Amino acid sequence: MKRPRYQFGSLYMESRRNGPDVWVYRWRETNQQGSRQLRKQILGTVKELRNQADAFRAAETFRLSINRQAVEHAGPPPTLRKLIEHYRLKELPMDHHEGKRRSTKMGYISNLDNHIVPRWGDYLPSRVTTIEVEEWLKSLVLAPASRAKVRNVLSMIFRHGMRWGWLDKNPVTMVRVSSKRLRRPDVLTAEEFRSLLEALPQRERLLGTICATTGLRIGEVLGLKWEDINFTTHMADVLRSYSDGAVGPCKTEISEQPVPLDEIVLEGLQGWRQVSGYPEASDWVFASDHHFGKTPLWPDSPRTKILQPIARRVGITKRIGWHTFRRTYSSLLASTGNDVKVVQELMRHSKISTTMEVYAQAGMEQKRVAQRRAVDVLLGRKPRIATIEGAEL
Template identity: 40%
Template sequence: MQLGSVIQTGRKHGPDVWQFRWSEKDRSGRRIYRKRVIGTVQQYPNAQAAREVTTALLGHINAGASGCKITVEQICEHFEQRELRSGDSFRSFATVKTYRGYIRKWIKPRWGSRYLDEIKAVDVEAWLRRLPMARSSRANSRSILSILFNHACRYELFDRNPMRFVRQGAKRRSAPAVLTAAEIKALVDHLHIRERTLVLLAAATGLRQSELFGLKWRDVDFHRGELSVVRSIVFGVVGRCKTESSQKPVPMHSLLGEALLTWRKTCRFTGVDDWVFASRSHKGRRPYWGASILRKYIRPVAASLNIQKRIGWHTFRHTYSTLLRSVGAEFKVMQELMRHSTLRTTMDIYTKAVAPAKHAAQAAGLPFSSRWLALQMTA
């Protein structure tokens, strides 16, 4: 296993650059010397910084040599440099941030020094059970490990993916909170205009938090009664929407349109390119921070109204889906309104039957059930 060398070389024009040099053998056994420019001295101030960039490349080179092994840390570096590059539109900013977080916090500390052929499915299962996180997060850890192994197979650095034998469910321990229509009305009646407009918009459209705060006034068509969801904002970074289905227009009820017009009259930033919920402290350059509004204003009001449910921005999306079902909306219509790629997501994850609907369904089937029970007793 070779380590290669990193040297600094000059150029006729521009700053000096760092070169990585290594050797390979061709099919005849003849040694071939190669080199590659890593970057400039402005990008990497010293040899150690330049050396760190070569980790993935070195792993790829050594994997090509017979009998050489590659570690999980090396494949992580290889994956990050090729799949999680800045400016790559293949994955959203939120996805890239999530992958990096799981890799650096959970996967590297536990598996980084292990060779790929040492990773066993039963060991990963035992590790997942010990992790202090929700089942869905454990499932994410397993999925990212699987992605890393698939990446290794794609680049012919490894020949199998043992993660397909790892059992890890993502089922929640408890169902997500869903608000009733009465609870939403109570919230709306007791909130100030900014929070009231946000809650009304979230509960009446099912917009995700990133889409809610990513709205600009040009996206609101008061004449046609539609919202155009064309961007999302995650951790202050503006990017594309989660899926292609997410970008479909969202119908806007006339009452919601009136609420937005009322909010616009109180805003300082009302231009077509201004955020609908522009932050005054940032002079309109950024929208408000959703988590802060939720923590400081909405949850305290909910607690004062004796609403014991844990409320997040996604609670309103779950509520929207469930209320659509309770009024008899067709499944395909619900999928379109929720802007999901598949109907299964709408039904399995977001929609929860409310108590009145359960009682009505049970009452409708009661005569048949009674007759069946009577026949069984007399048989």
């Protein structure tokens, strides 16, 4: 019996007489008579899939589906490229919601397509060595944390081959790569935050306020619906996250915990609901006008076109993004004398070690106050009243 042939298919844009252009994926399929015939599938409009990269990601499910038989009958993969194809088929199908989050899968696919396959795709798995991988990772023009992620994905490919009984070792296990940050992430001072907030439009001001007063990630804020907001108990249920154009679960199980809402946030939400255009209980709090409210707002556009330019205009030279507000919140929680367990609960960190990293980045003035208290006790010195940003301690 002839072994099925692997095919990548083709992607192109097709014009429509009535309506926007569409992205089309095309491949060949063997019919019952044994002859090959051309098949095609519309992936979405150019409004839904804004560029070729979006269209390629949408086509991934179809490509894996039409090649399922070819991959299943291929036997032990002769090259790393074939092993990766099998891994993607088994571990990364976009039409399965269990297992890894969609954003995680997209990150794996990006590392595979942009780094691993171009360098190692034609290698025999048995020819890949620890030292060669280590030297290659050092040559990548990436941040240390990004290199570590590439290393981890490559290691998963080899572990996948071992689980299927095709490989007997993983050369990436012994690869050394540092994930230490090159620079500390920026946080805003209270003065910088207030000056930025005053200059932002209503929608972006509310987005920033929610992130900076609840610690929610931007995807979790965009995943909120009006029915998740309880204006009586001053709480918000965090049930989902919006990332990479898809709604899915939150980052961790502990992330799906209710968060308290300050009065200023509730006032902002009530004002926004009156003008947002999508005030129904089942509507997204931050709905996308481009998709007529059917999807949440895409976060990149307001970040690059509104948030960052306005930050520069008010004199903030730090690197600003939506996550800056979450970091600012965690920094303030750590620097205002809160119990570490309380901070962990408010930040919804799954590990206490993550919270402790926040405390390790305490401000210099906080360090001086702590040092002074210890020295006062050590030397029997009368304690002095110290302040952090004007607050007596």
